[in-house]
Amino acid sequence: MALLTETDGDRKLLHKKSRTICCSCCASCCSHCIQCLSGFIFLLAIAGLVLCARYFLEFPVILNGFKSAMNYTEETVDALIANSGTNQPASTQTCKMFVGSFTLPNEVYLPAYNDTSSADFQRIAQRLQTMINTLLNNSLLTMSYGNSSVFMLRPNPTTANFQMLFCNDNATISGIKADNVLQILRNYTYANISIKVDSITVGGGTPCPTFLNTNQTWPWHIILQDNKVTLCSGSLLSSFWILSSANCVINRDLSLLSIKLGDGQRSLSIDTIIQHPNFTTSPVLSNFALIHLSTPMWFSSSILPICLPQMSQDPTIGSVCSTLVWNTLTSGFSGLAGAVTSELTCLISKTDHGTFYFKPSLSKMSLNQTDTGNALVCMNADGTAYLQGISIYQSNSSLLTSPCLSFSSIGQTISWINSYLLT
Structure with missing residues (x-):
């Protein structure tokens, strides 16, 4: 029995020593694993910082290099x-x-x-x-x-x-x-x-056209149509913008409206119509609307914009101008020359603010019809033409009670027009 007891004790002691050695090995292994993992994470962090540094430092260098080599602006x-x-x-x-x-x-x-x-x-x-x-x-x-x-x-x-x-x-x-x-x-x-x-x-504008002969087609003249039926006229101001009268386009279905160019060969859709914020129908004031095209207009000798006045003021009495009329005999537009005149000459006793009058040099019976929104084009001293006003109403020669036509002056609304044209 004593021999058996001593043998059991030896076994217990041997087991205890073995367990101690095993735990010590495990602890050592875990310590090495942790150290290795920490090192790996550290290397990943270093690599990430390097990549970030390359992105934030080298990318601007590339841009600045382009700018320096080709002299580009900051914009x-x-x-x-x-x-x-x-x-x-x-x-x-x-x-x-x-x-x-x-x-x-x-x-x-x-x-x-x-x-x-x-x-x-x-x-x-x-x-x-x-x-x-x-x-x-x-x-x-x-x-x-x-x-x-x-x-x-x-x-x-x-x-x-x-x-x-x-x-x-x-x-x-x-x-x-x-x-x-x-x-x-x-x-x-x-x-x-x-x-x-x-x-x-x-970024400049198109050169102002020289004053055209009244027998020529005006390249800035457009026709606004509703479901292919003519409503009124307008004037091309830039590749995207047309100016017409507000009382022509209010309460219209935009999807049915289109623009027919002066050459008569193409029709363009409309994206937006912006009427003047001060427009009223009674009395007719600030009778303007800007029409934005869905696609831009490419210019040619038959399609060109008209310039705005050089100064924000109404036309002076005696200014030589022209407008287009529809000739029922020729079924086409033709120019009609005349001059800006006074209310007294036109036998009109009351005028609305921003309205001026144009008296054709020919008799009123020679006038067939002018469209709402039709342009009145006048001359600068240098011989170039500019838009001075647009017609307020559609007028027919047989219905005129005065030898004059009424136009809304562009002068006081130039800044409003430019706020859209120049953006």
């Missing part, structure tokens, strides 16, 4: 960053049309350039459009750039007028500025085309 860089956004819906597009010009010092102006449909004009216009497209498609703004068009060449010196279309998401198109585009055009050298670089402009 151009901002536009690039804005264009890289992915949170805006791709289906929602906003467009801007910029108008610009540059001179061609080595280009001899040809008489054929007066006609944009001529082969001579088309040849040089295509060369210039290809050049513009190449510059913009190789720039930081290529994601927004659409297309260009050279729509006019003028002499002394030979100058090209062009349009450039940019479309992008609503939130990013605001980053495309005229200065951005100007800087891009001015930072390239031109091969095979001699252009005076410091003459390049972007």
Whole structure:
């Protein structure tokens, strides 16, 4: 029995020692595992910091490198960053049309350039459009750039007028500025085309037309239709905007309205109509409405905008002007010259604020019909034409009680118009 007891004690002691050794090994292993895991996590953290540093430090370096190498403005860089956004819906597009010009010092102006449909004009216009497209498609703004068009060449010196279309998401198109585009055009050298670089402009208006002969079709004249039935007339002010009378478009179904161009070959849909905030029907005051097109207008010799007055004032008595009338004999529009005149001359005893009168040089029986919203175009001292007013009512020669026509003056509403045209 004593031998058996001693053997049991030895076994217990051996078991105790074995357990102690095992626990010690486990603890050591766990300690090594923890150390390894901590080291791995530490390495991941270091790698993450390195990646972050590369992103935040090197990305601006790339942008600044572009800016330095190509001399872009801060707005151009901002536009690039804005264009890289992915949170805006791709289906929602906003467009801007910029108008610009540059001179061609080595280009001899040809008489054929007066006609944009001529082969001579088309040849040089295509060369210039290809050049513009190449510059913009190789720039930081290529994601927004659409297309260009050279729509006019003028002499002394030979100058090209062009349009450039940019479309992008609503939130990013605001980053495309005229200065951005100007800087891009001015930072390239031109091969095979001699252009005076410091003459390049972007964001200006279309040159005011010279006063047109009354027998010519006015390229800014448009017709507003409701379900293809003529309502009234209007005037093209820019690629997207038309000015007409508010009393012509109020309470109309926008989906049924369309614009017929002066060339009579195309019809464009309307996106928005904005009537003047001070418009009233009785008496008729601030009788203006701006019409925004769904797609921009590309200019040509038959489609050109009319300029606004140089000063925000009503026309002076005696100003030489013209308006369009519909001739029932020829079934077409023709110009009618005359002058701004007084109420007394028109035998009118009461006038509404902002209304002035135009007396055609011909007798009232020569006048067939003028549309509501029709333009009265007057002359500047330099021989260029500008929009001075729009007709308040539709007038027919057989119904006139006065030898004059009534127009709403543009003068006092120029700032309101420009608040939309210049955005």
